[in-house]
Amino acid sequence: MARLDVIEVFHGISFPGHLHTQESLQLAQKFPFKDTDILIASYPKSGTTWMQQIVTLISSKGNPNLSQTVPNWTRAPWLEQYYFSVLLEASSITSRVITTHLPHHLLGPALQGSKAKVIYVSRNPKDVVVSFYHFHKMANFLPEAGTFSEFFNRFLEGTLSYGSWFDHVKDWTSHTATMNNLLHITYEEMSLDLYGTIKRVSSFLQSNLVEDEVNNCVKHCSFSSMKNNKMVNYTLIDEEIIDHSKGSFMRKGKIGDWKNMFTEEQNQYFKSVFKSKMQDCTLEFVWEEPDKEEMHAQTVNKAE
Template identity: 35%
Template sequence: MLCKKKSEEEGSWLVRGNLHTKQDRNQQQAPLNPDKMDFIPRPEMLDFHGVAMTHYFTCNWENVQNFQARPDDILIATYPKAGTTWVSCILDLLYFGQSSPDRQTSTPIYERVPFLEIAVPSIDSGKDLADKLSTSPRLIKTHLPVQFIPKSFWEQNCRIVYVARNAKDNIVSYFHFDRMNMIQPEPGDWSNFFQRFIDGKMVFGSWYDHVNGWWKKKQTHSNLHYMFFEDLVEDTGREINKLCCFLGLSPSAEEKRRITGEVQFESMKKNEATNYSSVAFMDFKISPFMRKGKVGDWKNHFTVAQNEKFDEDYKKKMDSTLQFRTEI
């Protein structure tokens, strides 16, 4: 009943019909009233098999778990705000940049690379969008911890690209994301959010459990490529080369240079097909979806005391074989 009730309450304000480009929406729908955004009821977190979630990611659970993966599917897995859109765009360009160059600006990234588990009232669920994909391979994204991944991805031995971001920058990005995303729980102030992150009371659960769980899976699943956000920032071209090796792709040097240029942060931030500006439940007056894309912004948010507390907690929870950089 929770899902039905939420649909009735929230379906009218979450989106302006189906998610299309901003131009399409302006032609077809009345704009969302920004004055009413403060009154939108945000979801509450729930404990879902030991992981903090919201109904937007559990309502369609049975259908998501029964998703039928194909052998050539590529799953992009991340903790929220760890470089999902960045890697999604890179893969989309590697596979379809030459054959369908117009899709990079005409079709929103969330339609090209569906968010598998999302189910928001009055728009197609991520699972339905994934089923409708006509591309080969299908590119699909998820924020699910490894234990929640539909079994067909393992049965089909699908290639999986996991992207991890250092915890300090990840928490800062997640904080600003929750401030502007009305289908996320109310973030509260920074100090409250900081403590929630340490306690693992975040949508999609503990950052530590997420990155450690996927790292452990990498040791037994050869078709899992584990990437780091910091490496992408440091040398995007190098990381694209590694991706190509993993995927068995051999684009020309010129093509790789072109892709590297197109996925620079400022270019993606200006592109309406990648910056999520067509999503009505994200309030860009609070913060853009793509904010800074830097390594080390945590220094502008952490107090000295918070940093000391974080470092102490980090030592207790991290897999010692998994190493992150908090500056480059």
Template identity: 40%
Template sequence: MSLDPEKAVLPSRQQLFDFHGVSMIPIFTDNWENVQNFQARPDDILIATYPKAGTTWVSQILDLLYFGQTERQKTIPIFERVPFLEIAVPSLVSGKDLADKLTTTPRLIKTHFPVQFVPKSFWEQNCKIVYVARNAKDNMVSFFHFDRMNMAHPDPGDWSNYIHRFMEGKMVFGSWYDHVNGWWKKKQTYSNIHYMFYEDMIEDTEREIDKLCSFLSLSRSADEKKMIAGGVQFDNMKKNEMTNYSTFSILDFKISPFMRKGKVGDWKNHFTVAQNEVFDEDYKKKMKDPTLQFRTEI
């Protein structure tokens, strides 16, 4: 098994299938038993998101908060520092095996699982979980461009069909609505979830880093937090080969970069007025919980 993502055998685009009621593709379900039996430790930190909601951003922030600006930041790509638990690409070490091999304390691990798929040991060990949510419209635009360049994901087709697929939850990792609501609901009964919003992070990164530090009981100086906030700004991460996924061969950067814009409100460049009206109608039906509110502009 190779550890080197540049040598990954390029899978052909995979087809969605229904997996325990959630649309999935085989590279995220093939290692199901092993992933479900993953042994979490009490100090593990799980970073959970719907795809394209700021996962890499928060992963880098947490890595810097815990381990500082060290050599590992310059030499180890983010997907090795923060393994993707459920991924199992043929010819690559699985995310679960990478997580098992982590030597850091704490171990930072990421997942895109809806809440009901999370291995039970994370709950049993009372692990801290950082969840990041992004407004549906921007999340969908980002996912659309990601699906275009990710050769393992199903072909996104054209934009107007994609909107309907998104509304129906026919996406890798299922419905955005179920995902953000499921994790929000879990937070009411499991106090070790810190639920963050992508829009808040864009608006004031330092403030959100402060909140993260409180949640994780970390004391970092104002200067350290300021430096981290500066280092993780979008343009810096987009240029950084250790965070921009440019070494990951499944992604075709000729089609689109992994880190594209990192903006709030880019959906306005994609939705027609009619599409927006249909989407808003549908959104109202699915987002019933008044306590969970998203901003589509800041």
């Protein structure tokens, strides 16, 4: 397929040329957001697809028809990709749902003054690097992953496609206090409390749902439901672009899978880099799946 090996460098950040051109990236920076727009922003492999599904289901009051008949990249197209304008023009949805992996400093000016609702999705970086590594092995439009050790170092250096995870997360989340139209949701929240997450997002979007509608959203936004949904799991994409024989786009969906990949030495090195780069960041991260008994105790305590 065309441009699979091309890399576009834009403002010092690498983007896969199969999906991006200099023109599409420049247009994204100048995009005229409407106040009714919903923007999902994230670093890759942080729960983007999950949030696209959540927003779709909330917007349709829990009715799964759209999420089962229209691919997620058509329902919530990527702002910076070259086919964005075509998909947006073809859309008949009033409240447009748009997705982006761009850092805030490239998109902030376009959002300034807009009332568009922004949902920023983050995930603990240890799981991000493992998930991104496995995706690189499948995605023929991304550079060769190399060994995990090599990939791990490139991630920490911020030289992978889409730039530095550290800069991306700090840049976007530093605006949560000043932008009242920005909601920060974590992958771990979606995994541990999908019901609560859907309630939070629906409240933010001012789309009040009755109990049955929330439960329908939960049902069709579960990881297992998405993994089996061709409109979500990317199996519709040509094998030349994503080699499905090398893995599954929706792989495990587990918190703490990094422990199956990291050596102790890598973990210690990661901690030191993380501490250095995130020293001025107040975000707290969930690094592994909480103990079920501990979670039950916390639920009981909250109820009391």
